[in-house]
Amino acid sequence: MLHSNLLRLVARGSSSRLMSTATKLTTVEVNDETGIATLTMNRPPVNSQNVQLLLDLQASISEIENNKSRGLILTSAHSNVFSAGLDIFEMYNTDVERLRTVWTELQNVWIALYGTSLPTAAAINGHAPAGGCLLATACEYRVMRPNFLIGLNEAQLGIIAPKWLMSGFTNVLPKRVAERALTQGRMFTTQEAFEAGLVDEIASSKEEAVEKCAAFIGSFAKVNPLARGLTKLQFRADNIKEFEKIREKDVADFAALASSPEVQKVMGTYLENLKNKGKK
Numbered sequence: 001m002l003h004s005n006l007l008r009l010v011a012r013g014s015s016s017r018l019m020s021t022a023t024k025l026t027t028v029e030v031n032d033e034t035g036i037a038t039l040t041m042n043r044p045p046v047n048s049q050n051v052q053l054l055l056d057l058q059a060s061i062s063e064i065e066n067n068k069s070r071g072l073i074l075t076s077a078h079s080n081v082f083s084a085g086l087d088i089f090e091m092y093n094t095d096v097e098r099l100r101t102v103w104t105e106l107q108n109v110w111i112a113l114y115g116t117s118l119p120t121a122a123a124i125n126g127h128a129p130a131g132g133c134l135l136a137t138a139c140e141y142r143v144m145r146p147n148f149l150i151g152l153n154e155a156q157l158g159i160i161a162p163k164w165l166m167s168g169f170t171n172v173l174p175k176r177v178a179e180r181a182l183t184q185g186r187m188f189t190t191q192e193a194f195e196a197g198l199v200d201e202i203a204s205s206k207e208e209a210v211e212k213c214a215a216f217i218g219s220f221a222k223v224n225p226l227a228r229g230l231t232k233l234q235f236r237a238d239n240i241k242e243f244e245k246i247r248e249k250d251v252a253d254f255a256a257l258a259s260s261p262e263v264q265k266v267m268g269t270y271l272e273n274l275k276n277k278g279k280k
């Protein structure tokens with residue numbers, strides 16, 4: 001009988017294996033020919049990041065690190081959203097302990113993805129605001145489908161994102177462009193993101209995006225994996241050290257901010273607008 005721990009199932013024909021995980025909101029599929037793992041977020045309708053999705057992402061990243069995959073491609077099971085960022089419903093009208101958990105698990109996913117020595121790429125097959133952009137920019141390479149939006153919109157929401165949350169973004173954009181985009185809370189269209197360097201390639205379908213991500217990961221085939229991984233981590237070491245220094249305080253700051261009546265009010269209005277948008 002199939003149990004959820006670590007059975008490997010033949011998924012589609014013989015060329016890829018669905019790695020069973022103890023999780024439900026993510027799946028991991030390893031391509032037998034390339035050895036590259038595709039990690040798919042599957043929390044309908046928009047992959048909003050609740051604690052369970054954040055935990056499942058961490059479990060899947062660990063699984064991919066442990067199963068000797070050659071690289072990781074992050075994508076979404078949905079047709080028009082990569083991830084809508086943090087689940088605002090989970091942060092609204094809740095207790096401080098829950099807010100601490102949400103933020104701790106967001107930190108944990110970010111550091112797992114940003115700090116892995118594996119080659120990583122995001123096949124961005126839909127919108128990627130806020131926490132969606134965070135995950136995409138934690139990866140080393142991004143391929144995006146046309147006519148979607150990506151960016152860190154926190155300033156638009158009246159919220160200041162901490163430095164670690166911006167660091168993937170500031171890694172890939174020139175400082176001046178990043179500063180302007182972050183202070184404006186700018187959402188880039190796919191084409192604008194490509195022109196600015198926020199995404200590396202545009203692909204007309206999810207399949208093409210995954211192929212392009214696989215080609216990026218394949219470009220390291222002749223590079224010693226240990227040398228590659230350590231070189232990557234040297235580039236990221238300063239951001240990681242800074243983050244480790246403040247991570248506890250950052251959780252406390254977030255919980256205090258997000259539980260404040262002012263921010264709770266903003267969230268309430270924002271959620272109302274999101275719900276009403278669906279009725280129009």
Ligand SMILES: CCCCCCCCCC/C=C/CC(=O)SCCNC(=O)CCNC(=O)[C@H](O)C(C)(C)COP(=O)(O)OP(=O)(O)OC[C@H]1O[C@@H](n2cnc3c(N)ncnc32)[C@H](O)[C@@H]1OP(=O)(O)O
Nearest residue numbers: 048084085086087088089127129130131258270274275278
């Ligand atoms: C707003 C205040 C937040 C305060 C936070 C406190 C401090 C935070 C510090 C900084 C860190 C921030 C990290 C974050 O990630 S915050 C989250 C920001 N995310 C967004 O602003 C995205 C909001 N969503 C959208 O823009 C759009 O939904 C979309 C992703 C572009 C998709 O558009 P589409 O037209 O396809 O879909 P709908 O808008 O109709 O949505 C479908 C249903 O999904 C629900 N939904 C959407 N986004 C979220 C979300 N982030 N959390 C929970 N639920 C979400 C939406 O309500 C619809 O539900 P319904 O079908 O039941 O009506």
